[in-house]
Each structure stands twice: as C-alpha cells, then as structure tokens.
Amino acid sequence: MAMSVRLHLRRLLRSVPGIEVVGQAFDASLISTMAATAKANWVLADGHTTLLHTHDDNDSLGQLINYLIMDLPGKIPSSVAANVNIHRIVRPLDLEAEQPNGAFLKTLRQTLSSRTAVGQALPAPSDEYALPSPKFKRAVRGTQKSFFDVLAIGASTGGPDALSAVLQSIAHRIDVPIVITQHMGVGFTASLAQSIANKTKLNTCEVQDGDTLRPNCVYLAPGGRHFEIVLASGLLVGRLSDGPPECFCKPSVDVMFRSLSKIAGIRTLALVLTGMGQDGLAGSQLIKSTGGVILAQDEASSIVWGMPGAVAKAGLCDAVLPLQLIGESILKLLRQHT
Numbered sequence: 001m002a003m004s005v006r007l008h009l010r011r012l013l014r015s016v017p018g019i020e021v022v023g024q025a026f027d028a029s030l031i032s033t034m035a036a037t038a039k040a041n042w043v044l045a046d047g048h049t050t051l052l053h054t055h056d057d058n059d060s061l062g063q064l065i066n067y068l069i070m071d072l073p074g075k076i077p078s079s080v081a082a083n084v085n086i087h088r089i090v091r092p093l094d095l096e097a098e099q100p101n102g103a104f105l106k107t108l109r110q111t112l113s114s115r116t117a118v119g120q121a122l123p124a125p126s127d128e129y130a131l132p133s134p135k136f137k138r139a140v141r142g143t144q145k146s147f148f149d150v151l152a153i154g155a156s157t158g159g160p161d162a163l164s165a166v167l168q169s170i171a172h173r174i175d176v177p178i179v180i181t182q183h184m185g186v187g188f189t190a191s192l193a194q195s196i197a198n199k200t201k202l203n204t205c206e207v208q209d210g211d212t213l214r215p216n217c218v219y220l221a222p223g224g225r226h227f228e229i230v231l232a233s234g235l236l237v238g239r240l241s242d243g244p245p246e247c248f249c250k251p252s253v254d255v256m257f258r259s260l261s262k263i264a265g266i267r268t269l270a271l272v273l274t275g276m277g278q279d280g281l282a283g284s285q286l287i288k289s290t291g292g293v294i295l296a297q298d299e300a301s302s303i304v305w306g307m308p309g310a311v312a313k314a315g316l317c318d319a320v321l322p323l324q325l326i327g328e329s330i331l332k333l334l335r336q337h338t
Contacts, residue, residue, distance in 0.1 A: 002147075002336060005095055005096050006024065006336075007266055007291055008095070008096045008098075009044075009095060010024070010291065011291070012098060012099075012100060012104075012105055013044075015100040015105075016100075016105065016109060019112070022040050022315050023040070023315070023317065023318050023319075024293070024318045041066060042066045042067070042068055042112065043066070043067050043068070044068050044070065045067055045068070045069050045070065046069075046070050046091070047069065047070065047091075066085045066086075066087065067085060067086045067087065068087050068088075068089055068108070068111060068112070069086065069087070069088050069089070070089055070090075070091035070095075087111060089104075089107055089108055089111055090107075091104075092104050146174070146175055146176055146334040146335070146336070147267065147334075147336050148176055148267050148268065148269045148293075148333065148334060149176060149236065149264045149267040149268070150176055150177050150178075150179060150213070150229070150236060150260060150264055150267070150268060150269070151174065151176050151177070151178045151179070151269050151270075151271070151330065151334075152178075152179050152180075152256060152257060152260055152268060152269070152270045152271070153166070153178065153179070153180045153181075153270075153271045153272075153273060154180075154181050154182075154253030154256065154257065154270075154271070154272050154273065154275070154279065154280040154283075154307065155180070155181075155182045155183070155253075155272075155273035155274060155275050155307075156182070156183040156249075156274070156275025156276055156277065156279065156304070156306075156307055157183075157274060157275050157276045157303050157304045157306075158273075158274035158275070158302065158303025158304060159182045159183070159273055159274060159275060160182065160192055160195070162273045162274050162297065162302075162303075162323055163180065163182065163192075163196065163273065164195070164196060164199050164200070165323055165324070165326075165327070166271070166273070166323070166326050166327050166330070167196060167199070167200045167202065167218065168199055168200050168327075169326075169327025169328065169331075170327045170330055170331055171200040171201060171202050172201070172202070172216060173331055174215070174216055174330070174331070174334050175215045175216060175334070176215055176216075176269075176334065177213035177214060177215055177216075177217055177219065177236060178202075178216075178217070178218045178219065179207075179213065179219050179227065179229060179238070179256060179260075180218065180219065180220045180221065181220075181221040181227055181251045181252065181253045181255075181256045182220060182221070182251075183249050183251070183275065183279070184223045185223045185224065186222075186223040186224040187223060188223055189206050189220050189221065189222050189223045190206055190222075192220060193205050193206055193218070193220050196218060196220075197218075200218075202216065202217065202218050203216070203217040203218065204217070204218040204219075204220070205217075205218070205219060205220070206219075206220050206221075206222040207219040207220060207221065207222070207227055207238040207240065208238070208240075209238065209239055209240040210237060210238070210239070211237065211238040212235050212236070212237055213229065213235075213236040213237065213238055219238055221240075221251035221256065222240070222251070223251070224250060224251070225240045225241065225242065225250070225251060226240065226241045226242070226243055226246075226250060226251050226252055226255040226256070227239075227240060227251050227255070227256050228240075228241060228255060228256065228258075228259035229256065229259045229260055229263065229264075230259065230263060231263040236263075236264075239259075241255075243255070246279070247277055247278060247279035247282075248277070248279075249277070249279045252279055253272070253279045253280035253283055253307070254279055254280060254281070254282045254283040255283070256283065257270060257280060257282075257283025257284060257286065257287055258282070258283045258286050260283075260287060260292075261283070261286035261287045261289070261290050261292070264292070265287075265290035265291060265292060266290055266291030266292055267292070268287050268290075268292035268293070269292070269293050269295070269330070269333055269334070270283075270284060270287050270292060270293065270294050270295070271294075271295045271296070271297075271326065271330070272284065272294070272295070272296045272297065272307050272308045272311045273296075273297045273302075273307070273308060274297055274301075274302035274303045274304055274305070274307070274308065275302075275304060275306055275307035275308070276304045276306040276307070277306050277307060277310075278306060278307060278310035279307055280307050280310070280311060281307075281310045281311055281314060281316075284311045284314075284316045285314070285316060288316045293318045293333060294311060294316050294317050294318055295317065295318060295319050295320075295321060295326065295329060295330070296308035296309075296311050296312050296317045296319075296320045296321070297320075297321065297322075297323055297326065298320050298321055298322050298323075300322060301322045301323040301324070302323075308320070
C-alpha cells in the first residue's frame with residue numbers, strides 16, 4: 001500500500017471517536033508481534049495474501065487478535081474466511097478518495113461495532129473529527145522519490161556502534177538527508193563524524209548553522225549545541241542553538257524531533273536507538289501527532305533500553321526492531337512513494 005494511502009487511511013480512522021490507531025506494520029512478518037505489543041484489539045490488513053503469510057491458526061498470539069481484511073471484490077479462501085477472528089470488508093478501488101462520511105468508513109464502523117465485546121456502536125465522524133488539512137509544505141529536493149523528507153536518528157549510550165551498523169546498511173541507497181543527535185560532549189562528535197564517514201563512505205559532518213541538508217548526507221549535532229531543522233525557501237536547513245539542556249541533554253533529541261514535527265510532520269521518519277533516559281519521548285509524541293513514522297531499537301539488541309524503551313512503552317512506535325533489521329526496514333519505508 002502506498003504511503004500516501006496509508007496516511008489517508010490513518011486519518012480516516014482517527015476521524016471516528018472510539019478508534020485509536022496505535023501503530024502500523026510496514027513488514028508483514030511483524031503484524032502479530034506489533035499488535036500484541038501495542039495491545040491492539042484489531043488489525044486492519046490490506047488483502048488476504050498478507051494475512052495468509054503472517055497468521056498461524058496454532059499461534060496463541062494470533063488467536064487473541066481480531067483481523068479485519070480489506071480486499072477488492074472477490075472470494076477470500078475458505079481457510080481464511082472460516083476463522084472466527086478474521087473478518088472481511090470490501091476495499092474501495094480508490095481508497096485515497098474516501099471521506100469520513102463515505103460508505104467505506106460507515107461499513108468499517110458497523111463491522112467493528114458488531115464484533116466488539118461491548119457491542120456498542122461507534123459514533124459517526126462529526127465536524128470535530130474532520131480530516132485535518134495539510135499543515136506542511138514539502139521540502140524541495142530535485143529527483144527525490146521517497147514519501148519522506150528526512151531520516152532523523154536519536155541515540156545515547158551505545159549509539160556510535162548502533163549508528164554505524166544502521167548507516168552501513170543503508171549507505172548510498174537512500175535519497176533523503178540523515179540528521180542525528182547523539183549524546184556526546186564538546187569535541188567528541190567531530191571524531192564520530194569522521195568514523196561514520198570512514199565506515200560508510202557517506203558525506204558526514206558536524207552540522208554548521210545554516211547548512212542546507214542534502215540527500216544521502218549525514219549531519220550530526222555538535223556536542224554542547226542543540227540541532228534544529230527549519231524550512232527556508234523550500235529547503236531543509238540546519239540551525240544550532242544554545243538553549244538550556246532538555247532531559248539533562250545538550251544536544252537533545254527532543255529538540256531535533258520537535259523542530260521536525262513543525263516543518264516535516266507526516267514526512268518525518270524517526271528512529272530512536274539505544275540510550276539511557278527518555279530523551280526523544282516528547283519529540284516522538286509530537287512527530288506521531290502529526291502523522292510521522294517512529295521506529296525504535298528493541299531491548300535485546302540495545303546496550304541500554306531507556307530511550308527506545310520509553311518510546312515503545314508509550315505506544316508511539318510503528319515498529320520495534322532488532323538492530324540488524326532496522327536498516328532494511330528503513331529502506332522499505334523509503335521506497336514507499338507518494
């Protein structure tokens with residue numbers, strides 16, 4: 001499903017009181033695990049094929065989750081249709097054209113209401129829950145094809161090694177700028193930038209105030225300065241500030257994420273890697289509120305599961321992944337076109 005369709009569907013669902021979208025699975029193999037982690041009551045899947053590849057009737061986890069399959073008119077295999085916790089709704093030919101008062105959302109509400117434990121009908125969307133109008137102007141970047149405008153990464157304890165692993169797996173295969181806030185003191189981030197450049201062959205530097213952020217280049221917040229991103233003449237530009245520490249950190253991930261929530265919104269792909277504390281949580285909440293996508297490193301592969309754990313436990317993550325799978329997941333997301 002194209003990223004623009006996913007986001008329109010999310011806005012449709014959020015327009016209905018009583019429906020909360022707690023996450024998205026961009027890899028079919030992660031559906032059941034993500035649904036359980038986010039304590040989802042329903043999984044809305046696009047097409048029975050995805051479900052057949054991910055659902056195991058003998059899996060107790062799968063039995064606890066209700067699946068609602070969107071599919072074009074046609075017959076779903078009996079092996080799927082017969083399952084008591086799998087239900088079907090016809091997918092519109094042009095899902096992106098659907099509106100809150102349309103037939104598709106009405107049918108979806110009725111299906112969910114009739115199969116919930118309380119059996120209480122979900123109310124129709126009202127003006128208060130109308131689809132939000134676009135707030136963000138897209139950055140201009142030539143031949144860039146990805147839906148996203150920027151990849152933003154926050155890290156602390158254990159971050160340098162994790163950053164190198166992720167960046168090596170995506171180097172020269174993406175077409176967006178990479179902005180990083182790694183907790184480090186003054187004088188240390190320059191050597192980190194050089195290390196990343198040596199390992200990945202990516203253009204990597206400590207960001208300078210006023211730098212235009214270029215695709216497939218890496219920009220690190222310098223130690224002791226906050227890194228913010230602004231939009232100037234349609235271009236993403238780095239700004240450095242000397243505000244007070246946030247979450248006891250300077251540079252702060254929250255500062256960087258917050259700036260992106262204001263200018264990129266739904267076109268922000270954010271990643272929280274290993275680190276102590278909860279810097280990045282408040283910023284992730286803002287990015288998520290605008291429709292952006294949040295990934296986090298899992299506990300098993302983290303040196304300290306403070307920062308990514310805080311974001312994951314808050315239910316903000318679209319995926320919580322082991323370090324070795326993060327790069328490929330980023331590439332899959334960046335291949336999603338507008």
